[in-house]
Amino acid sequence: MIASSWLLVAFPALGALILLAGGRRTGAWGHLLGCATVIASFVYGLALFFSSNGNPVDTKLYSWFPVGSLDVDFGFRIDALSLVFVLLITGVGSLIHIYSIGYMAADADRRKFFGYLNLFVASMLVLVLGNNFITLYLGWEGVGLASYLLIGWYTDRPSAATAAKKAFLMNRVGDVGLALAIFLMFKYIGSVSYAGVFAGIGHAPAGVVTAIALLLLLGACGKSGQFPLQAWLPDAMEGPTPVSALIHAATMVTAGVYLIARANPIFNVTADGRLVVALIGTVTLLLGSIIGCAYDDIKKVLAYSTVSQIGYMMLAVGLGPFGYALGIMHLLTHGFFKAGLFLGAGSVMHGMNDEVDMRRFGGLYRRMPITFVTFGLGYLALIGFPFLSGYFSKDAIIEAAFGQEGWRGWVFGGAAVLGAGLTAFYMTRLMLMTFFGKERWKDLKTSDGKDYHPHESPPVMTVPMIVLAVGSVGAGAFLSLGHRLVDWLVPSLGPLEEPAQTVIPHALVPWLTVALAALGVLVAWLVAGRRETPVERPEEVSAVVRAARKDLYGNALNEALVARPGLWLTRFSVYLDSRGVDGAVNGLAAALGGGSGRLRRLQTGFVRSYALSMLAGSFVLVAALLLVRFS
Incomplete structure (x- = not known):
């Protein structure tokens, strides 16, 4: 079966080709084809999973370019790590495809939307299945293209076009880092295949290994929305909600974590590289959780939650051999509850005329009971409620962070547990403002004058949400029971080496995490539960809230460090080209043209003029000779 692993990519790729090239003839059944192709990949992925022992098996499809x-x-590599991602991408992706049938039912170009979704899934599968860094890069760029098309789906909205362009350009910054890392691999190791690079990385100069690791990290920061390239991820909410769920839960943002985990032999030999990865993850998880506390847009709160949770994963994989599997475990549990949360947000929007402002919600648990229950279970899993998915995966990362020696244990562990408290605060605030309290929407109208009539979504949308809610509850316990996932990933990531001791007592870490999460819930209830939520957003706020509303000046930082200097460089280059290069060429041409025009005036065609010129020349010559003779 492994020899036919190309079918995993072929199914969604063929679906994308038919839906995008078939035109409107596929409009009546295109959405069904789009779902069927991803489901077929999931079924085939399951068959491969149960027939594999997790050991790496490389298959060559053809010689690409010698x-x-x-x-x-x-070629593709089928191993424990790639199969885990195949099941996540196609499994959660299938549920999102099915959900999209109902969500996009009124869209005239629904078949094109499903074509883009299929392209997205196919590209992501190429990324995680490739057995060399060039094939990975092909899938990497395919995911970037598909995300651009889907984020900018609503072509009549300037904000969507801007968000798509922003995502595309910021990802290109990271892609440059990944490309440079591949160049260094070929120069110093002589190979770009996983087998060749991982076997030869120990013989490369230490500085080169660190440079490769940091350049890979730059690529991961762009794709996974990590500091300082995180600003595109919340703006990606301009796309349809199923796109947000697909990008934030199962595909694009997980690619950076996959890259670091896949390249673990490189990071294993550079402590400095691992330290920078852990620091980036720590900064990002705090940044995302702080900003999430200040937003009223339900999708953007969830977006910054994703930024924060991916930060936890990056922190984990930066902790070294004992952290890779923990990062992947949190990635899997996050795929369930974050996809469920985004689909739940889409269900709320579906019943509220696409409204996203939580200040205009309230009391929706009475109108949307299924959405409320499924969303609530995802919320509990995210904040680490005992014995739900997040409790097993995120808490394990916090324990590993406290297991670092010296200042690292205090900094990484302290930041991780603080992020858990902030996560509980902003998610509880979201739950209270959306599902509880006064039904504030009753006295409001949308901008086009329509009344709000909140209602439960159809089964085609609620059934995927129920399945994801089940995963939110039980995936963590299932994966961690008996170290099931950790043992499975050993052939790809190595054994889990748990820290011998932590900077605080080992048994105290879970209690500390739960206590801070409970404190976050309590503070959120005091802020948003006991008080009446104003419909209009207050403008007079503290400096901290004002900074959080401005994304902690992340956009301003990127503009100051990258965009504005790039604009200045472009303007200087244009000036240098127009006034320097073009000026020199045009000046020489003007001088020759002007000189030839003046010389042309001497050619009159009259013999007497020529004779007079000869006479004048003779006088000048005689005068010159006399001057020389008598001087």
Whole structure:
């Protein structure tokens, strides 16, 4: 079966080709084809999973491009890590596809939307299945293209076009880092295949290994929305809600974590590289959780929650051999509850005329009972409620962070547990403002004058939400029971090496995490539960809230460090080209043209003029000779 692993990609790729090239003839059944192709990949992925022992098996499909000493094959690697991602991408992706049938029912271009979704899934599968960094890069760029098309789906909205362009450009910054890392691999190791690079990385100069690790991290920061390239991720909410669920839960933002985990032999030999990864994850998890406390847009709160949770995963994989599997475990549990939360947010929007402002919600648990229950279970899993998914995966990362020696244990562990408290605060605030309290929407109208009539979504939307809610409850316990996931990932990531001791007592860490989460819930209830939520957003706020509303000046930082200097460089280059290069060429041409025009005036065609010129020349010559003779 492994020899036919290309079918995993072929199913959604064929669906994308038919839906995008078939035109409106596929409009009546295109959405069904889009779902069927991803479900087929999931079924085939399950078959591969149960027939594999997790050990790496590389399959060569064909010789891609042999150029001199660079011989790159297009092939796939089936191992424990790639199979886990295949099941996540196609499993959660299938549920999102099914949900989209109802969510996009009124869209005239629904079949094109499903074509883009299929393209997204196919590209992500190429990314995680490739057995070399060039094939990974192909899938990496395919995911970037598909995300651009889906984020900018609503072409009549300038904000959507801007968000799509922003995501595309900021990801290109990270892509440059990944490309440079591949160049260094070929120069110093002579290979770009996983087998060749991982076998030879120990013989490369230490500085080169660190440079490769940091450049890989730059690529991961762009794709996974990590500091300082996180600003595009919340703006990606401009796309339809199923797109948000697909990007934030099962595909694009997990690619950076996958890259670091896949390249673990590189990071294992550079402590500095691992330290920078852990620091980036720590900064990002705090940044995302702080900003999430200040937003009233339900999708953007969830978006910054994703930024924060991916930060936890990056922190985990930056902790070294004992952290890789923990990061992947949290990635899997996050895929369930975050997809469920986004689909739940889409269900709320579906019943509220696409409204996203939580200040205009309230009391929706009475109108949307299924959405309330499924969303609530995802919320509990996210904040780490005991024995739900997040409790097993996120708390394990916090324990591992406290297991670092010296200042690292205090900084990483302290930041991780603080992030848990902030997560509980902003998610509880979201729950209270959306589902509880006064029904504030009753006295409001949308901008086009329509009344709100909140109602439960159809079964085609609620059934995927129920399935994801089940995963939110039980996935963590299932994966952690008997170290099931950790043992499965050993062939790809190595054994889990739990820290011998922590900077605080080991048994105290879970209690501390639960206590801070409970404190966050209590503070949120005091802020949003006991008080009446004003419909209009208050403008007079503290400096901290004002900074959080401005994304902690992340956009301003990127503009100051990248966008504005780039604009200045562009303007200087244009000036240098127009006034320097073009000026020199045009000036020389003007001088020759002007000189030739003046010389042309001497050619009159009259013999007497020429004779007079000869006479004048003779006088000048005689005068010159006399001057020389008598001087």
